[in-house]
Amino acid sequence: xxxxxxxxxLHVKAGEKEILKGINLVVKQGEIHAIMGPNGNGKSTLLQxxxxxxxxxxxxxxxxxxxxxxxxxxxxxxxRKGLFLALQYPQEISGVTNSDFLRAAMNARSEKPVSIxxxxxxxxxxxxxxxxxxxxxxxxxxxxxxGGEKKRNEILQMLMLxxxxxxxxxxxxxxxxxxxxxxxxxxxxxxxETNLGxxxxxxxxxxxxxxxxxxxxxIVDGKVVVxxxxxxxxxxxxxxxxxxxxxxxIEPLKEEKPMVYSLGVCARxxxxxxxxx
Amino acid sequence: MAELxxxxxxxxxxxxxxxxxxxxxIIDTDLNIHYDLKDGKxxxxxxNNANSNLVLKEDGQIINSNVEINxxxxxxxxxKQDSNIDVYKGSSINVNTIYLGVNNxxxxxxxxxxENDSLIQISNNVVCLKDSDFVLNVVGKIxxxxxxxxxxxxxxxxxxxxxxxxxxxxxxxxxENDVEASHSLSSGTIDEDVLFYMNSRGLSSxxxxxxxLESYLIPNEEFYDGYLEGSLIKESAYRKVEKICSI
Numbered sequence: 001x002x003x004x005x006x007x008x009x010l011h012v013k014a015g016e017k018e019i020l021k022g023i024n025l026v027v028k029q030g031e032i033h034a035i036m037g038p039n040g041n042g043k044s045t046l047l048q049x050x051x052x053x054x055x056x057x058x059x060x061x062x063x064x065x066x067x068x069x070x071x072x073x074x075x076x077x078x079x080r081k082g083l084f085l086a087l088q089y090p091q092e093i094s095g096v097t098n099s100d101f102l103r104a105a106m107n108a109r110s111e112k113p114v115s116i117x118x119x120x121x122x123x124x125x126x127x128x129x130x131x132x133x134x135x136x137x138x139x140x141x142x143x144x145x146x147g148g149e150k151k152r153n154e155i156l157q158m159l160m161l162x163x164x165x166x167x168x169x170x171x172x173x174x175x176x177x178x179x180x181x182x183x184x185x186x187x188x189x190x191x192x193e194t195n196l197g198x199x200x201x202x203x204x205x206x207x208x209x210x211x212x213x214x215x216x217x218x219i220v221d222g223k224v225v226v227x228x229x230x231x232x233x234x235x236x237x238x239x240x241x242x243x244x245x246x247x248x249x250i251e252p253l254k255e256e257k258p259m260v261y262s263l264g265v266c267a268r269x270x271x272x273x274x275x276x277x
Numbered sequence: 278m279a280e281l282x283x284x285x286x287x288x289x290x291x292x293x294x295x296x297x298x299x300x301x302x303i304i305d306t307d308l309n310i311h312y313d314l315k316d317g318k319x320x321x322x323x324x325n326n327a328n329s330n331l332v333l334k335e336d337g338q339i340i341n342s343n344v345e346i347n348x349x350x351x352x353x354x355x356x357k358q359d360s361n362i363d364v365y366k367g368s369s370i371n372v373n374t375i376y377l378g379v380n381n382x383x384x385x386x387x388x389x390x391x392e393n394d395s396l397i398q399i400s401n402n403v404v405c406l407k408d409s410d411f412v413l414n415v416v417g418k419i420x421x422x423x424x425x426x427x428x429x430x431x432x433x434x435x436x437x438x439x440x441x442x443x444x445x446x447x448x449x450x451x452x453e454n455d456v457e458a459s460h461s462l463s464s465g466t467i468d469e470d471v472l473f474y475m476n477s478r479g480l481s482s483x484x485x486x487x488x489x490l491e492s493y494l495i496p497n498e499e500f501y502d503g504y505l506e507g508s509l510i511k512e513s514a515y516r517k518v519e520k521i522c523s524i
Contacts, residue, residue: 051477054469075476084477091474094433095402095492104488105478157478 003029003066003082003164003197005050010061012042012049012222019045021222022061029164029197034213034233036203038241040255042222043201044088047167050199051085052078065165080109082164086154086171088201093141098153099123101141102160109161126159129186147174155183159190165197172207184210205237218244220252292337294319301504304333312337312344312362319344320503324510330355338391340365347500348374349510350382351517358384369396375494376413377521378405378436378443383412390419390426390456401432404493405443406521412442418450419458426453430460435493437466487522494518 005027012020019042027033035043049056050063052075063070070078093101102123106114120137127136130152142150151174158166168187172180188211190196202208208230216232217224218241225248226232236244245251285291288306292298293313301322302310310323312335319342325331331354339362350356364370370388388397397417405411417428430447447460467489475485495518501507 053473074481075473076479076481079477079479087474087477091468091471093471093475093489093492096488100488100491101475101478104480104484108479108481108484161478 005070005083005165005197005199006062006064007046007050008062008064010046010049010063011059012045012056013059014045014056018059019056019222020049023219023222023224025217025224027165027197027199030191030195031215032191032198032200032211032213034208034216034230035199035201035219036216036233036236037219038252038255041253042219044169045222046219047085047169047199047201050078050167051075051083076108079105079161079163084158084161084163084166086151086158086166086168088169088171088173090142090150090154092143092145094143096141097138098141098156099137102157105157105161122160123156126156126186129159129182129189130156131182132156148176148179151175152179152183155186159186162190162194163196164194165199167199167201169201170203171200172202172204177206180207180210187211205233208233208237220244220250222253225250292321299503299505301506301510303506303510304331307332309334310337311335312339314338314342314344315340317342321346322501322504322507322510323348324514325350325352325356326513327352327354331357333358333360335360335362337361338363338365339368339370341368343369343371345371345373347496348372348376349496349500349514350375351377351494351514351521353377353379355380356382356384358386360385361387361389363389363391364395364397366392367394370398372397372399373496373500374399374401375496376401376403376411377494377517378403378409378411378434378440381410384414386413386415388415388417388428390417390423390428393422393424393426395423395426397426397428399430401434401445402493403432403434403443403445404490404521405434405436405440407438407440409440410442411440411444413445414448415446415460416448416450417458417460419453419456421452423453424455426456428456428458432460432462432464433493434462434464435467435489436464490522491518494521 007023007025010020010023023046037043045056058071065081103119123137132152142153151171175183213230213233216228218226226244288308290308290310294317295315297317299320303324303326305327362370390397399415415430417430419426419428432445432447434443434445436443445462447462449458449460451458472485501511
């Protein structure tokens with residue numbers, strides 16, 4: 001059976017603020033969907049909501065996966081059903097090794113515990129493929145990792161857990177050109193092997209060129225305002241979003257940056273005859 | 278020549294050596310340990326296996342030696358510990374502890390850089406469960422004249438469901454200028470974002486908590502390495518952690 005994720009009229013708020021204002025999207029296994037749009041307009045919120053982040057509240061609409069109501073599932077159930085989210089900012093778990101973490105995650109989705117021999121063989125193969133450090137399995141999850149290492153570790157987890165539909169949130173940020181190629185190749189190889197479906201948020205055409213999206217969607221102010229395929233990705237990379245705002249007569253939300261508070265004057269220029277200037 | 282012995286007399290354990298030793302001490306009653314360790318490398322593993330409240334006291338000196346002391350205290354009973362150890366010229370002590378905060382536990386460490394070029398390192402892992410009353414005071418003191426000495430402290434504490442008290446106090450008293458010293462402490466409950474991350478990989482909240490608890494309470498293999506009773510203690514400690522995780 002082909003696994004399908006259907007999102008209908010999804011409205012989501014964080015705190016009192018509505019972020020998603022009626023998203024409709026259908027992702028089937030084997031498809032690669034590019035999610036684009038200016039910062040702060042709802043791309044990450046969409047992925048986090050699908051995975052069940054409790055910081056986001058669904059106020060209207062539905063998320064259905066293979067006929068089942070995703071919104072009624074806990075986060076871990078969603079994962080075990082075959083959904084995966086590679087985070088933009090992966091968490092550090094000091095004291096828990098990658099090996100213990102991944103084995104526990106793999107065991108959680110299988111009736112019998114995964115054999116140690118099979119696990120070691122699999123993780124070693126994937127570590128080599130992603131050109132990560134040999135001692136990775138024994139290091140604590142993301143603890144002391146560079147930005148690029150964290151992103152590769154997300155992909156390593158994806159390769160080990162073999163989801164049906166993976167959501168990648170700016171997985172390419174923090175990666176250099178060679179690492180982007182490595183990660184793209186690993187994603188495409190898994191897609192080839194398991195018919196993986198992908199929902200990918202990125203700002204860079206280079207990454208999309210590598211993974212070749214079958215569909216593209218642009219989210220502005222919490223709504224999908226235009227859809228297309230890899231041609232749309234290319235156009236946005238060349239022309240930006242301004243043509244879209246003009247054509248559709250819309251305005252993007254401006255990303256809210258944290259307010260910078262002044263703690264007062266801690267040093268003063270005492271020149272100019274002692275006057276404060 | 279010094280008299281060398283390992284002797285237990287009426288709750289008093291005397292450890293006096295001048296050559297390398299690896300010693301595991303399984304405690305099931307109140308005990309005072311007196312160290313007189315010279316000219317060697319020493320590894321000491323202390324495991325609380327008592328079925329009742331217990332008081333542990335340690336004192337002594339480390340001379341021209343490198344000493345590692347690992348303490349594993351996962352009991353459900355009240356526990357008190359008072360440790361006073363002096364480290365002399367060119368010697369080092371490396372203390373690694375694991376404490377389970379339940380009931381009422383009060384631990385005091387006073388580690389003294391007594392002479393120059395001495396090194397003290399202490400690393401504490403603590404888990405405080407509901408209603409626990411846990412206090413850990415760690416005082417590292419570098420005396421005047423103990424030049425080029427080093428004293429490093431590191432503690433981390435995971436708390437669950439409102440303990441009555443989970444207090445860790447890392448203190449450095451430094452009376453000499455030419456030294457290196459640091460102390461760090463991290464303490465808190467389980468981060469919601471970490472839990473979401475672990476859930477998103479398919480781990481139920483219960484499994485995720487178990488993994489996090491184990492990360493604090495189950496030491497790595499080096500902790501038991503080389504001890505005659507190491508595997509026995511490891512097995513016993515693991516059973517205690519399993520019991521805690523099933524609560």
